[in-house]
Amino acid sequence: MERIKRNERMAALTKLLTASPNRIFTLSYFCEMFGAAKSTLSEDIDLLRGVFDAFGLGRLDTVTGAAGGVRYRPVMKSQDARAFLSELCGELCTPSRLLPGGFLYLGDILSMPEIVRKMGVIIAGEFYDAAPDFVLTMETKGIPAALMAAQALGVPLVIARRSSKVYEGSAVNINYVSGSSAHIETMSLSRRAVREGQRALIVDDFLKAGGTARGMIDLMGEFNVEVVGTAFVMAKAHPASKLIQGERALMVMDLEGDDPSTLAIRPADWV
Amino acid sequence: MERIKRNERMAALTKLLTASPNRIFTLSYFCEMFGAAKSTLSEDIDLLRGVFDAFGLGRLDTVTGAAGGVRYRPVMKSQDARAFLSELCGELCTPSRLLPGGFLYLGDILSMPEIVRKMGVIIAGEFYDAAPDFVLTMETKGIPAALMAAQALGVPLVIARRSSKVYEGSAVNINYVSGSSAHIETMSLSRRAVREGQRALIVDDFLKAGGTARGMIDLMGEFNVEVVGTAFVMAKAHPASKLIQGERALMVMDLEGDDPSTLAIRPADWV
Numbered sequence: 001m002e003r004i005k006r007n008e009r010m011a012a013l014t015k016l017l018t019a020s021p022n023r024i025f026t027l028s029y030f031c032e033m034f035g036a037a038k039s040t041l042s043e044d045i046d047l048l049r050g051v052f053d054a055f056g057l058g059r060l061d062t063v064t065g066a067a068g069g070v071r072y073r074p075v076m077k078s079q080d081a082r083a084f085l086s087e088l089c090g091e092l093c094t095p096s097r098l099l100p101g102g103f104l105y106l107g108d109i110l111s112m113p114e115i116v117r118k119m120g121v122i123i124a125g126e127f128y129d130a131a132p133d134f135v136l137t138m139e140t141k142g143i144p145a146a147l148m149a150a151q152a153l154g155v156p157l158v159i160a161r162r163s164s165k166v167y168e169g170s171a172v173n174i175n176y177v178s179g180s181s182a183h184i185e186t187m188s189l190s191r192r193a194v195r196e197g198q199r200a201l202i203v204d205d206f207l208k209a210g211g212t213a214r215g216m217i218d219l220m221g222e223f224n225v226e227v228v229g230t231a232f233v234m235a236k237a238h239p240a241s242k243l244i245q246g247e248r249a250l251m252v253m254d255l256e257g258d259d260p261s262t263l264a265i266r267p268a269d270w271v
Numbered sequence: 272m273e274r275i276k277r278n279e280r281m282a283a284l285t286k287l288l289t290a291s292p293n294r295i296f297t298l299s300y301f302c303e304m305f306g307a308a309k310s311t312l313s314e315d316i317d318l319l320r321g322v323f324d325a326f327g328l329g330r331l332d333t334v335t336g337a338a339g340g341v342r343y344r345p346v347m348k349s350q351d352a353r354a355f356l357s358e359l360c361g362e363l364c365t366p367s368r369l370l371p372g373g374f375l376y377l378g379d380i381l382s383m384p385e386i387v388r389k390m391g392v393i394i395a396g397e398f399y400d401a402a403p404d405f406v407l408t409m410e411t412k413g414i415p416a417a418l419m420a421a422q423a424l425g426v427p428l429v430i431a432r433r434s435s436k437v438y439e440g441s442a443v444n445i446n447y448v449s450g451s452s453a454h455i456e457t458m459s460l461s462r463r464a465v466r467e468g469q470r471a472l473i474v475d476d477f478l479k480a481g482g483t484a485r486g487m488i489d490l491m492g493e494f495n496v497e498v499v500g501t502a503f504v505m506a507k508a509h510p511a512s513k514l515i516q517g518e519r520a521l522m523v524m525d526l527e528g529d530d531p532s533t534l535a536i537r538p539a540d541w542v
């Protein structure tokens with residue numbers, strides 16, 4: 001291959017780094033790929049850091065030490081995250097989206113790749129320091145946002161099922177009380193899905209009373225896995241006393257009784 | 272903002288284009304963002320095209336006409352796709368992965384973001400010309416790969432459910448015969464999920480006899496939606512006569528009876 005120019009290296013570096021978020025690449029890896037010296041690559045990375053920062057495209061960190069190198073994290077600027085969520089709240093705040101039981105129809109936005117990707121990035125940004133080994137969600141609607149959070153964190157997704165009759169070999173089942181329906185439900189996870197001593201981040205679509213989330217925390221207890229955080233696309237403001245604590249929700253929904261005229265949705269304060 | 276250099280523009284362009292696959296950006300959009308002339312941006316794009324091509328990072332197309340501009344498609348080179356699938360086949364071809372009923376445990380690889388992203392890219396590459404309006408999958412295990420295919424195609428994902436008791440408003444239900452269990456099952460889709468006259472690409476994790484896929488095609492018929500293709504992560508070679516035709520599977524699995532020693536998995540010929 002002929003000699004590669006800086007602008008070509010920078011474009012290729014951008015693609016490679018952003019396609020594998022939170023993964024540490026050694027400079028040697030890139031030196032070999034481009035046939036360039038370490039000092040040259042170092043300058044490329046410094047320039048890239050500035051570009052990403054100027055255009056709000058995420059963060060490039062240099063990690064020192066034996067396993068050191070360069071790592072991309074798709075962190076959104078707070079103002080960009082708030083603008084994105086504000087627009088989404090406006091779109092969702094429609095009484096026709098209200099469903100029986102005080103739920104909100106989110107099916108369409110939860111399967112728009114571009115929207116769930118941003119949700120995943122905002123959630124991941126809050127939990128890089130907690131260093132989860134995997135993201136856990138409960139089927140079905142939270143899967144896209146959870147997958148995108150897992151991608152941004154550079155970790156696998158683990159999906160708990162509603163039933164163990166799913167051809168996945170031996171499984172751990174727990175019963176839990178669904179906070180919204182007050183029914184006893186079952187949650188199931190394949191034995192080989194996670195390992196003892198790992199750290200889990202729970203991501204789901206909707207938080208009402210917290211029964212399902214509580215169930216996921218208990219399920220992780222059965223596997224001796226530590227839950228380092230819980231994140232949701234939407235949380236209802238009421239009941240204020242939930243079965244879990246310290247949750248992070250992207251949006252908060254207010255609804256008095258079942259009165260559609262009281263529907264209000266706002267971005268969470270922590271974003 | 273001070274004047275932006277070519278290498279900075281090219282890095283930012285790479286991030287913006289690759290983050291929104293198959294979306295057409297006008298040159299004017301970038302001209303405004305970078306404060307640069309159209310001729311300059313044109314040169315940037317030409318250089319980028321060369322870089323993407325040289326490093327196998329996908330394809331940059333110039334789209335002419337009134338709605339024209341530049342569009343990124345994360346197409347993998349055939350040799351890269353085959354190498355990725357061959358490695359995966361090797362990993363999966365373990366008798367301990369065999370499950371009752373002739374299924375294979377794919378749970379772990381189907382929730383590795385990096386793996387399903389590549390699967391989605393390979394599937395999307397086959398269906399850009401068919402121009403689907405959305406990707407349809409049946410919950411649960413196919414969702415991650417289907418979401419990534421949808422992302423690469425730049426279209427929404429639509430998820431059919433096993434039951435309509437899922438708080439999504441009015442739904443269309445159909446009954447279908449699961450080819451593997453020969454049981455009657457129900458499939459449900461929210462009325463507001465799709466519109467008449469749209470085009471669907473079906474993506475799922477596992478194809479055995481094709482009963483579920485047949486059900487999804489029939490379900491689309493109820494919505495007057497045309498199915499432009501079907502794609503699977505894994506297809507069993509037997510039964511050879513399936514309930515659907517023309518499917519694209521990434522990998523093909525051979526198993527004589529239930530004899531683990533006959534397990535063989537290979538990348539599909541079309542990749």
